[in-house]
Amino acid sequence: QSVLTQPPSASGTPGQRVTISCSGSSSNIGSNTVNWYQQLPGTAPKLLIYSNNQRPSGVPDRFSGSKSGTSASLAISGLQSEDEADYYCAAWDDSLNGPEVVFGGGTKLTVL
Amino acid sequence: QVTLKESGPVLVKPTETLTLTCTVSGFSLSNARMGVSWIRQPPGKALEWLAHIFSNDEKSYSTSLKSRLTISKDTSKSQVVLTMTNMDPVDTATYYCARIRGSNSNYDYWGQGTLVTVSS
Numbered sequence: 001q002s003v004l005t006q007p008p009s010a011s012g013t014p015g016q017r018v019t020i021s022c023s024g025s026s027s028n029i030g031s032n033t034v035n036w037y038q039q040l041p042g043t044a045p046k047l048l049i050y051s052n053n054q055r056p057s058g059v060p061d062r063f064s065g066s067k068s069g070t071s072a073s074l075a076i077s078g079l080q081s082e083d084e085a086d087y088y089c090a091a092w093d094d095s096l097n098g099p100e101v102v103f104g105g106g107t108k109l110t111v112l
Numbered sequence: 113q114v115t116l117k118e119s120g121p122v123l124v125k126p127t128e129t130l131t132l133t134c135t136v137s138g139f140s141l142s143n144a145r146m147g148v149s150w151i152r153q154p155p156g157k158a159l160e161w162l163a164h165i166f167s168n169d170e171k172s173y174s175t176s177l178k179s180r181l182t183i184s185k186d187t188s189k190s191q192v193v194l195t196m197t198n199m200d201p202v203d204t205a206t207y208y209c210a211r212i213r214g215s216n217s218n219y220d221y222w223g224q225g226t227l228v229t230v231s232s
Binding site: 050103 | 160161216220
């Protein structure tokens with residue numbers, strides 16, 4: 001069971017806007033930034049959004065992120081077929097045993 | 113060009129110790145705040161963070177797996193090594209190494225991953 005909570009699935013049609021939520025706690029999202037990773041089938045994860053809402057070079061501006069309190073969300077506008085992938089949120093957690101990275105359970109996005 | 117590549121056995125027996133090596137290029141493990149983490153993903157399941165090590169030799173481990181993990185680095189060889197003791201079939205997963213630049217940062221480069229199966 002993952003520390004961060006994501007919906008297991010999401011879907012949309014081409015051109016639509018979809019959002020994926022990520023819920024955590026005060027020790028992780030509440031006190032640290034959130035990163036999002038995209039994992040296309042059979043490939044390694046790729047950084048999609050960092051520091052809550054920043055896009056690495058090369059990531060289309062259709063992807064955006066936000067954070068409020070102990071929750072974060074990823075929005076994808078103008079949905080395209082190539083966006084079909086698994087999406088993971090992640091954040092550092094200020095564990096008593098030392099800083100750890102925690103991931104969400106992942107959300108499988110289907111483009112209908 | 114930054115690259116990371118995992119290597120190690122594809123098959124280990126239950127109770128054995130797994131040793132994985134991450135060989136990096138395009139950056140130095142001695143660069144300030146530079147770090148490498150190990151992350152695994154069982155088939156069809158979510159990502160799970162295991163451990164990280166930074167250039168200053170700061171290390172941290174997953175609370176749930178801490179007793180079984182050891183991470184180390186050889187800067188001269190550009191390698192980060194992870195050992196996991198007492199392997200069990202539930203440890204079957206693709207193991208990734210990824211680069212991180214400082215705590216509270218992100219994984220900007222990932223290796224391709226290596227699938228490790230635990231079976232007798």
